[in-house]
Amino acid sequence: xxxxxxxxxxxxxxxxxxxxxxxxxxxxxxxxxxxxxxxxxxxxxxxxxxxxxxxxxxxxxxxxxxxxxxxxxxxxxxxxxxxxxxxxxxxxxxxxxxxxxxxxxxxxx
Amino acid sequence: xxxxxxxxxxxxxxxxxxxxxxxxxxxxxxxxxxxxxxxxxxxxxxxxxxxxxxxxxxxxxxxxxxxxxxxxxxxxxxxxxxxxxxxxxxxxxxxxxxxxxxxxxxxxxxxxxxxxxxxxxxxxxxxxxxxxxxxxxxxxxxxxxxxxxxxxxxxxxxxxxxxxxxxxxxxxxxxxxxxxxxxxxxxxxxxxxxxxxxxxxxxxxxxxxxxxxxxxxxxxxxxxxxxxxxxxxxxxxxxxxxxxxxxxxxxxxxxxxxxxxxxxxxxxxxxxxxxxxxxxxxxxxxxxxxxxxxxxxxxxxxxxxxxxxxxxxxxxxxxxxxxxxxxxxxxxxxxxxxxxxxxxxxxxxxxxxxxxxxxxxxxxxxxxxxxxxxxxxxxxxxxxxxxxxxxxxxxxxxxxxxxxxxxxxxxxxxxxxxxxxxxxxxxxxxxxxxxxxxxxxxxxxxxxxxxxxxxxxxxxxxxxxxxxxxxxxxxxxxxxxxxxxxxxxxxxxxxxxxxxxxxxxxxxxxxxxxxxxxxxxxxxxxxxxxxxxxxxxxxxxxxxxxxxxxxxxxxxxxxxxxxxxxxxxxxxxxxxxxxxxxxxxxxxxxxxxxxxxxxxxxxxxxxxxxxxxxxxxxxxxxxx
Numbered sequence: 001x002x003x004x005x006x007x008x009x010x011x012x013x014x015x016x017x018x019x020x021x022x023x024x025x026x027x028x029x030x031x032x033x034x035x036x037x038x039x040x041x042x043x044x045x046x047x048x049x050x051x052x053x054x055x056x057x058x059x060x061x062x063x064x065x066x067x068x069x070x071x072x073x074x075x076x077x078x079x080x081x082x083x084x085x086x087x088x089x090x091x092x093x094x095x096x097x098x099x100x101x102x103x104x105x106x107x108x109x
Numbered sequence: 110x111x112x113x114x115x116x117x118x119x120x121x122x123x124x125x126x127x128x129x130x131x132x133x134x135x136x137x138x139x140x141x142x143x144x145x146x147x148x149x150x151x152x153x154x155x156x157x158x159x160x161x162x163x164x165x166x167x168x169x170x171x172x173x174x175x176x177x178x179x180x181x182x183x184x185x186x187x188x189x190x191x192x193x194x195x196x197x198x199x200x201x202x203x204x205x206x207x208x209x210x211x212x213x214x215x216x217x218x219x220x221x222x223x224x225x226x227x228x229x230x231x232x233x234x235x236x237x238x239x240x241x242x243x244x245x246x247x248x249x250x251x252x253x254x255x256x257x258x259x260x261x262x263x264x265x266x267x268x269x270x271x272x273x274x275x276x277x278x279x280x281x282x283x284x285x286x287x288x289x290x291x292x293x294x295x296x297x298x299x300x301x302x303x304x305x306x307x308x309x310x311x312x313x314x315x316x317x318x319x320x321x322x323x324x325x326x327x328x329x330x331x332x333x334x335x336x337x338x339x340x341x342x343x344x345x346x347x348x349x350x351x352x353x354x355x356x357x358x359x360x361x362x363x364x365x366x367x368x369x370x371x372x373x374x375x376x377x378x379x380x381x382x383x384x385x386x387x388x389x390x391x392x393x394x395x396x397x398x399x400x401x402x403x404x405x406x407x408x409x410x411x412x413x414x415x416x417x418x419x420x421x422x423x424x425x426x427x428x429x430x431x432x433x434x435x436x437x438x439x440x441x442x443x444x445x446x447x448x449x450x451x452x453x454x455x456x457x458x459x460x461x462x463x464x465x466x467x468x469x470x471x472x473x474x475x476x477x478x479x480x481x482x483x484x485x486x487x488x489x490x491x492x493x494x495x496x497x498x499x500x501x502x503x504x505x506x507x508x509x510x511x512x513x514x515x516x517x518x519x520x521x522x523x524x525x526x527x528x529x530x531x532x533x534x535x536x537x538x539x540x541x542x543x544x545x546x547x548x549x550x551x552x553x554x555x556x557x558x559x560x561x562x563x564x565x566x567x568x569x570x571x572x573x574x575x576x577x578x579x580x581x582x583x584x585x586x587x588x589x590x591x592x593x594x595x596x597x598x599x600x601x602x603x604x605x606x607x608x609x610x611x612x613x614x615x616x617x618x619x620x621x622x623x624x625x626x627x628x629x630x631x632x633x634x635x636x637x638x639x640x641x642x643x644x645x646x647x648x649x650x651x652x653x654x655x656x657x658x659x660x661x662x663x664x665x666x667x668x669x670x671x672x673x674x675x676x677x678x679x680x681x682x683x684x685x686x687x688x689x690x691x692x693x694x695x696x697x698x699x700x701x702x703x704x705x706x707x708x709x710x711x712x713x714x715x716x717x718x719x720x721x722x723x724x725x726x727x728x729x730x731x732x733x
Binding site for chain 1: 708709710711714715718
């Protein structure tokens with residue numbers, strides 16, 4: 001399968017994520033959109049890794065393993081980020097009874 | 110024994126520190142005892158040193174390494190020899206009498222200011238002692254700067270009067286002009302001879318070309334014109350009368366102004382090699398003597414007359430230096446220290462009695478109430494006028510004889526100066542002490558003789574003013590009578606006179622005769638003085654040849670105009686504008702940038718994305 005398809009899918013996922021972050025006001029949806037962007041990056045990493053080592057894979061089953069390892073790192077970081085982020089959202093809700101990010105403009109002060 | 114020399118400047122330094130640091134605690138009596146006592150202690154050590162040197166133990170004492178780099182080695186060393194001990198005796202001896210007198214004269218000051226006054230006086234004496242004791246030009250320069258500073262502090266002692274501050278500034282700035290000459294001469298000497306120690310420099314004069322010697326000596330002479338108030342830098346000295354009267358006596362008669370003479374007498378080896386410089390010195394000295402004497406003829410402030418007479422007498426000393434009669438100059442320094450200190454202290458006593466009045470037109474007839482002051486002042490006048498047998502007669506005669514030997518014109522100029530001196534001094538004496546009292550009734554009731562602490566120094570100085578000349582009796586009268594020249598001969602080669610005895614006696618007779626005639630003339634003219642408006646040339650002299658006005662127009666105003674120009678144009682609309690512009694643009698920029706911080710999370714993310722897109726775009730369009 002040509003690499004272009006993977007790239008198109010990744011771009012589509014990323015753009016959906018960006019637009020979601022920019023336009024939505026619900027903190028949980030913004031969070032999910034951030035996850036979308038991260039996974040777009042993950043998809044590209046795996047795809048490029050596979051493509052880059054297409055010839056090497058015939059001799060060595062482990063070739064191109066680095067790109068795939070990065071994906072696991074990103075997943076770990078994303079999981080950590082989610083746990084912190086959800087905790088913030090919980091606190092936000094307890095304080096304001098809303099998860100609307102526009103209520104957070106007090107960050108200015 | 111000469112190891113004791115460090116004690117001489119140490120005592121006044123201690124006195125300065127004690128009085129200066131404890132001025133709020135010490136009562137006036139303690140302050141005056143400390144202030145005068147340290148000078149007396151220095152005087153006693155100086156006497157010991159004098160006898161030591163007379164026994165033949167001259168030399169230099171090195172205390173510690175002061176500056177040492179590359180091949181240059183400048184020790185902190187003191188020179189104890191014939192020339193420096195003479196100056197030590199003058200400074201500490203006359204200085205002690207003036208300190209004693211000050212204790213009584215300044216009694217109306219409160220104890221804080223009283224101690225400040227004594228601290229300054231002690232610091233001044235300390236600096237002056239460093240100046241004459243240094244074994245190299247650097248130590249001398251430290252003292253040289255020190256006396257400049259102290260004169261500034263003492264002239265501006267009554268700092269609440271702004272005119273006095275201006276006089277202090279004037280003295281300081283004029284001195285600084287001269288100091289520049291001193292510095293340049295030192296650098297020049299150091300480059301050429303590699304040393305600034307007197308003995309090294311004077312034994313290595315072969316390393317100097319005639320141009321070097323002329324240049325160095327002229328620079329030293331410029332330094333001397335600043336400190337010793339010669340044309341063109343003399344105008345600070347009359348203004349320096351703003352300080353308390355004993356200060357005038359100490360700084361502007363007995364010690365500080367003689368620093369220039371000391372510098373040249375000390376460097377006589379160099380100056381003897383520079384005939385051109387010597388001519389300049391003689392001419393400037395004579396011109397100063399005549400100009401200052403002519404101004405003194407018409408002054409009405411008792412201290413101003415004395416100030417101009419100081420300038421004039423300093424001119425005589427420079428005349429002597431210029432014609433190579435160094436020991437005559439030192440002799441005149443010494444006698445002048447006696448009679449000028451006497452005259453200043455006497456005028457202080459008069460001012461004290463007149464409750465601060467300094468204008469002689471308001472005085473008159475004081476001889477009846479102030480007998481001791483009158484008699485001592487009379488002796489001072491006779492001495493300065495060169496009346497036979499008084500000290501000024503011998504020293505002035507030595508100078509005039511040397512001038513005659515050098516050039517008849519110089520002699521005639523000197524003689525005219527001597528006649529003017531006799532005239533203005535006796536004019537001052539007669540107007541002040543004879544005739545009718547012209548002051549107010551209050552002043553008449555208040556007239557009184559000064560206390561003993563003031564009259565005793567006057568009496569001692571009067572005795573010295575009379576007898577001080579006997580250490581330099583000319584060869585004509587007494588074989589081996591000129592003890593001073595003989596004493597100084599290791600430092601200053603004896604000036605062998607070529608004049609025949611009959612010529613010398615004739616010169617003395619002319620000088621003495623003209624002085625006596627002048628005194629009689631002054632007596633008839635001023636015994637019943639009534640003030641009247643001066644006109645014509647008198648007005649010109651009363652206004653001091655308008656020199657201050659000329660300097661003001663030619664130098665002070667252009668410089669202050671330039672300063673104003675630089676302040677308004679370069680400073681305010683140039684540098685300030687640029688600095689303010691920087692501040693304002695940063696302020697404006699941040700006020701605009703502040704709006705970005707809206708607090709809306711969406712905005713932040715949008716900006717982040719926009720930034721990223723821009724970065725990617727740049728990367729895309731401008732790669733390599």
